[in-house]
Amino acid sequence: MLIQTDNMEAKMDSLFTKKEYQDYVKIKSPSTSLLKNIIWAFIVGGIICTIGEALRNLYALMDFNNDTVSNLTSITMIFLGAFLTGINIYDEIGKRAGAGSIVPITGFANSIVSPAMEFKSEGYIMGVGAKMFIIAGPVLVFGIASSVIIGILFYIFR
16 A cells, blocks of 8 residues: 555654555655666766776876876876866766766765865865865775774784
8 A cells, every 4th residue: 555645744743654654765766777777887987987098098108107107097087076076067977877986086086076065155164174075084084094904914914
C-alpha cells in the first residue's frame, strides 16, 4: 500500500512506521538507471584521464624530465578542476558523471573549491579559510597521519 504524498507533509510531524517511511522515500526518490550511471562515469572519467595524458605527453615533448612532467600535469589538472568549479561547469559535469568526476585529481580540486565558494559570504577567515577543507580535510589528515606512522614503522623495523 503506497501512501499519498498529500498526507505525508501533514504526517511529517508525527512518527512514521518503518514501512510508511520506506514508501515515502520510494515516492520521493528519483528513479535512476544503474547502467546509464556506470557508462557516464566511465566516459567522463576516461575523458578527464585522457586530457591528463594529453597534457603529460605535451609536457614530455617540451623536454622536461619525468618528475617535472608529472608535477606540471598534476598542477594543470588541479587548476582546471578548480577553474571549472569556479565557473560552475564542474558541478554540471558531476551531476551527469557521478564518481567519474570525483575520482581523478580534478575531483580533489572540486572538493576544496566548492565549500570555499559556498561559504565565501561568511568572510575570508571564518568562511573560506575555515570551510575550504571541510570535505578534503579528513582525506589529507588521515593520509598524512598514515604516511607518518608507516614512515616511523619503516624506520624502526628496517
